Amino acid sequence: xxxxxxxxxxxxxxxxxxxxxxxxxxxxxxxxxxxxxxxxxxxxxxxxxxxxxxxxxxxxxxxxxxxxxxxxxxxxxxxxxxxxxxxxxxxxxxxxxxxxxxxxxxxxxxxxxxxxxxxxxxxxxxxxxxxxxxxxxxxxxxxxxxxxxxxxxxxxxxxxxxxxxxxxxxxxxxxxxxxxxxxxxxxxxxxxxxxxxxxxxxxxxxxxxxxxxxxxxxxxxxxxxxxxxxxxxxxxxxxxxxxxxxxxxxxxxxxxxxxxxxxxxxxxxxxxxxxxxxxxxxxxxxxxxxxxxxxxxxxxxxxxxxxxxxxxxxxxxxxxxxxxxxxxxxxxxxxxxxxxxxxxxxxxxxxxxxxxxxxxxxxxxxxxxxxxxxxxxxxxxxxxxxxxxxxxxxxxxxxxxxxxxxxxxxxxxxxxxxxxxxxxxxxxxxxxxxxxxxxxxxxxxxxxxxxxxxxxxxxxxxxxxxxxxxxxxxxxxxxxxxxxxxxxxxxxxxxxxxxxxxxxxxxxxxxxxxxxxxxxxxxxxxxxxxxxxxxxxx
Numbered sequence: 295x296x297x298x299x300x301x302x303x304x305x306x307x308x309x310x311x312x313x314x315x316x317x318x319x320x321x322x323x324x325x326x327x328x329x330x331x332x333x334x335x336x337x338x339x340x341x342x343x344x345x346x347x348x349x350x351x352x353x354x355x356x357x358x359x360x361x362x363x364x365x366x367x368x369x370x371x372x373x374x375x376x377x378x379x380x381x382x383x384x385x386x387x388x389x390x391x392x393x394x395x396x397x398x399x400x401x402x403x404x405x406x407x408x409x410x411x412x413x414x415x416x417x418x419x420x421x422x423x424x425x426x427x428x429x430x431x432x433x434x435x436x437x438x439x440x441x442x443x444x445x446x447x448x449x450x451x452x453x454x455x456x457x458x459x460x461x462x463x464x465x466x467x468x469x470x471x472x473x474x475x476x477x478x479x480x481x482x483x484x485x486x487x488x489x490x491x492x493x494x495x496x497x498x499x500x501x502x503x504x505x506x507x508x509x510x511x512x513x514x515x516x517x518x519x520x521x522x523x524x525x526x527x528x529x530x531x532x533x534x535x536x537x538x539x540x541x542x543x544x545x546x547x548x549x550x551x552x553x554x555x556x557x558x559x560x561x562x563x564x565x566x567x568x569x570x571x572x573x574x575x576x577x578x579x580x581x582x583x584x585x586x587x588x589x590x591x592x593x594x595x596x597x598x599x600x601x602x603x604x605x606x607x608x609x610x611x612x613x614x615x616x617x618x619x620x621x622x623x624x625x626x627x628x629x630x631x632x633x634x635x636x637x638x639x640x641x642x643x644x645x646x647x648x649x650x651x652x653x654x655x656x657x658x659x660x661x662x663x664x665x666x667x668x669x670x671x672x673x674x675x676x677x678x679x680x681x682x683x684x685x686x687x688x689x690x691x692x693x694x695x696x697x698x699x700x701x702x703x704x705x706x707x708x709x710x711x712x713x714x715x716x717x718x719x720x721x722x723x724x725x726x727x728x729x730x731x732x733x734x735x736x737x738x739x740x741x742x743x744x745x746x747x748x749x750x751x752x753x754x755x756x757x758x759x760x761x762x763x764x765x766x767x768x769x770x771x772x773x774x775x776x777x778x779x780x781x782x783x784x785x786x787x788x789x790x791x792x793x794x795x796x797x798x799x800x801x802x803x804x805x806x807x808x809x810x811x812x813x814x815x816x817x818x819x820x821x822x823x824x825x826x827x828x829x830x831x832x
Contacts, residue, residue: 465538482531623659
């Protein structure tokens with residue numbers, strides 16, 4: 295009974311210590327606001343919320359509690375000598391760092407900032423601080439760097455595992471501005487975990503340990519008590535060239551590599567404690583290198599979530615939607631619906647309306663192979679079957695994906711309008727859009743020529759050429775014309791000059807249609823080639 299009573303007393307003390315720690319509530323609120331902001335951003339970008347942020351919060355908080363319990367058990371064997379003032383200092387530093395970047399709200403970054411304060415205090419005399427500052431300064435000067443570094447290494451290993459397992463499920467689709475200024479699809483992998491760590495703090499009159507921790511074994515004989523150290527771990531990366539699963543695996547592997555180096559330094563710091571300070575800064579620099587190397591890699595590679603010439607490229611699939619039940623994945627391509635090839639969300643909707651109760655789909659997987667799917671359609675289901683396609687050229691984009699900080703959590707996500715599609719762009723998916731401007735000596739409407747040629751038989755026969763099918767409209771010489779590959783149009787719509795006969799046949803050869811004529815070969819009065827200006831003797 296006595297053992298059971300002590301166990302219940304310890305468990306009750308663990309729960310009470312967590313409920314009375316304000317920084318843990320601050321970190322919980324930050325996670326809740328972050329995933330709420332993700333839902334708002336998805337609505338503004340795609341007019342629908344892809345994920346339910348309440349479920350994400352529960353998974354994040356549950357994983358953080360589990361990691362905190364495991365890290366606390368390991369630290370009871372390692373041992374850490376800290377003071378309550380230091381717990382508040384570390385929590386405050388994490389909050390301050392989150393004001394600059396959310397990914398800086400990390401235990402190892404807070405320890406790096408604390409080490410700077412620690413080194414500055416070495417050059418300040420002891421008598422300079424009095425009052426309430428005195429216990430804070432003493433707590434910083436008596437910091438157990440070896441114990442805190444060991445805790446940071448444990449959480450660094452936990453971050454590598456959690457990022458591999460949970461980051462793909464916590465990712466969110468976004469539309470960003472690509473290198474050419476047009477919207478492209480991407481995924482943000484913003485994964486943060488609030489972790490409460492219960493530490494054994496030496497205290498006179500506390501309960502006695504049946505074992506002796508490795509570190510500072512001489513201070514545990516007087517008794518110990520529990521102190522909760524709430525911390526944050528996690529990182530934020532963006533990918534537009536990889537699947538979220540692939541990106542999470544790459545980042546997790548790099549975190550594992552840095553963890554191995556930090557573990558070696560932590561073991562060496564047990565014999566020589568200054569190595570703990572060096573290991574903290576190595577961990578910070580390595581984490582920053584991982585983030586910046588990921589950005590450089592994304593800038594060098596081709597985007598994956600862009601328009602496809604064979605159909606509609608899928609950016610994301612809403613969980614629990616018909617598309618999710620059919621096994622459709624992101625980065626696949628919707629090719630046909632009910633036997634009709636689709637190239638836009640409007641054409642997909644029109645094809646699905648041909649049979650409102652049933653759909654037959656042909657989807658191209660990531661390797662370009664076809665897979666055929668069919669399913670009944672029920673009332674109230676998503677009009678696109680739960681698929682979110684890559685953004686159009688006039689879609690709204692976000693510019694805050696790389697620079698999230700705590701103030702972003704307190705306001706609505708900002709979006710901006712993308713570059714609108716040009717009205718002269720060819721809509722056929724297989725035609726490459728090329729636009730430029732060139733001067734032309736004389737530009738004539740060939741349809742108008744065809745009508746005049748029917749009344750004046752012989753004009754085209756004398757020239758030996760047949761009229762061109764391209765539409766070329768203008769009424770004056772040296773008019774700039776907007777060209778598109780495969781067709782030529784003009785922006786000039788002025789009325790023709792009175793009493794001017796411009797019925798001249800248009801020259802077209804077997805090669806690509808020519809629009810402009812060199813000035814050296816043109817006649818000065820009409821601007822047309824001399825060989826094509828025939829006289830109608832009739």
